[in-house]
Amino acid sequence: MKIVIVDDHPLVRKGLAAVISMQPNVQFAGEAQNQQEALVVIEETDPDLVLLDLKLADESGLDIIKVARGRGFRSKFILLTSSATREDFLKAEEASVDGYVLKEALPEELIYAIHLVNKGRKYYDPAILENKLREDAGNLTDDLTPKEKEVLVELGQGACNREIASRLFISEFTVKKHVSQILAKLRLADRTQAALYANAIGLAKYEPTNMMMR
Known part of the structure; x- marks a missing residue:
């Protein structure tokens, strides 16, 4: 499984790369800090999955997903965010995001989400899912x-x-x-x-x- 990381904080990217690299059958394929870099890396590496920050400086990770899917890229996308607002969640749903993980999640929770999404399933952080289920x-x-x-x-x-x-x-x-x-x-x-x-x-x-x- 090839994974690309998109986040505007270098330390976050390095930390995620370290977690991913420790997993068998998982390859860290590349990284980016903004939309322009992300689309280039995704096109060049054709990753199975992209770990994507919801808020990239003055850009939105959701825009990257929309453009990537508009270009026919096959990658799945997991949003990483510190926000669990209903508005963000609904926007993510509209963009057909494959997974939604809070940044405070434990490494093993992220790995679980990665494998679940790679198998074609959806994954929502328990805290986010609980809020959604309560409302719906x-x-x-x-x-x-x-x-x-x-x-x-x-x-x-x-x-x-x-x-x-x-x-x-x-x-x-x-x-x-x-x-x-x-x-x-x-x-x-x-x-x-x-x-x-x-x-x-x-x-x-x-x-x-x-x-x-x-």
């Missing part, structure tokens, strides 16, 4: 069956399929079916997002580290 919760859970709601609560508590099956007196196969239905009905990508959703609407207490270990 609405009445989506009304579409869930009573048993699916019970499974959602268990997911929110970090339970694995075996534990859920034991607690709810159903088979692991049935649990898997319920989880799939929950993700589809709530328009969520995976179990982690389901756990965050359950926490955001007050159904359960979520421990991100526990969920990531399962």
Whole structure:
């Protein structure tokens, strides 16, 4: 996996490059500090993924994404930012950003996001996702069956399929079916997002580290 880093702070670029270079099967392909440099590096290296600062001095990282995709570049983009405002998030959604990570995230969280996005999935920092889910919760859970709601609560508590099956007196196969239905009905990508959703609407207490270990 080839990765390009775009940030207007040299120290940030070096730090990210160091984290990336320690990972197997991941190549640091280049860096840039502004839109002009970024587009040149992306065109020359054809990276699989670009780690991109949302705010580059007087430029926006979102503009780079729009131009790059307008030129047909195939790279995926993860925004790195210290901002978690709803306005920034909505703009990122409009630009079809592949991932959104807060700069205070731990290195292992960033690596997790990189691998998830590289596999074609979306990744949102838990803090950002929790805010989004709280605002968008609405009445989506009304579409869930009573048993699916019970499974959602268990997911929110970090339970694995075996534990859920034991607690709810159903088979692991049935649990898997319920989880799939929950993700589809709530328009969520995976179990982690389901756990965050359950926490955001007050159904359960979520421990991100526990969920990531399962």
